[in-house]
Amino acid sequence: xxxxxxxxxxxxxxxxxxxxxxxxxxxxxxxxxxxxxxxxxxxxxxxxxxxxxxxxxxxxxxxxxxxxxxxxxxxxxxxxxxxxxxxxxxxxxxxxxxxxxxxxxxxxxxxxxxxxxxxxxxxxxxxxxxxx
Numbered sequence: 001x002x003x004x005x006x007x008x009x010x011x012x013x014x015x016x017x018x019x020x021x022x023x024x025x026x027x028x029x030x031x032x033x034x035x036x037x038x039x040x041x042x043x044x045x046x047x048x049x050x051x052x053x054x055x056x057x058x059x060x061x062x063x064x065x066x067x068x069x070x071x072x073x074x075x076x077x078x079x080x081x082x083x084x085x086x087x088x089x090x091x092x093x094x095x096x097x098x099x100x101x102x103x104x105x106x107x108x109x110x111x112x113x114x115x116x117x118x119x120x121x122x123x124x125x126x127x128x129x130x131x132x
Contacts (some may be wrong), residue, residue, distance in 0.1 A: 013042050014080045014103055021127060022078060022101045023050055030075040031055065033098075035065045037079055047078065066092060074098055087115050094122045101127070 019042060026032070030052050034043045037056045047054045055070045057063035065081075066088065077100040081089040086104055091114075093100045106126060110116045 013040070016042055016046055018103055019043055019046050023047075025101065025127075026050075026052065026076055026078075029053070031072050032076045032078050033057070033070055033072075033074045034079045035063075035068075035077060036081055043079055065089065069096075076100065078102075080104070087112060087118070090115065090118055094118060 023046075026047075028051060032047050032052045032054050034041060034047070034054055034056045036058065037043050038058050038060070039056060041056065044054050044056045053072070055072050055074065057065070057068055057070065059065075075098070077093060077096070077098050080103040083104060086109075089102070093102070106128075110119065
């Protein structure tokens with residue numbers, strides 16, 4: 001299996017097949033913020049190709065998800081967050097009160113009391129890919 005990488009050898013980008021199921025849940029021509037993505041990200045490429053206005057930001061550009069918010073009227077936040085910060089990422093996402101989709105593993109998602117309470121106190125859905 002080949003993954004696309006952009007500049008850094010340790011920065012792996014989500015394959016399109018993992019992003020495609022999310023597209024069914026987004027209203028056409030929406031404004032989407034990809035807060036952990038460079039322009040070469042498959043999220044940015046695919047969402048743009050589908051007609052969405054995509055605002056991407058990345059720590060390498062001085063845009064720290066925890067201290068940055070785009071000036072555009074964001075309708076969705078979609079990305080693949082750093083797994084080591086998933087508690088903090090989900091906490092901020094729920095606080096922003098903007099619909100979001102994050103590609104993250106579900107194993108261990110609720111094994112932390114803070115995350116368990118965060119998900120218990122907020123409405124969310126888990127989308128699962130079914131192998132054919």
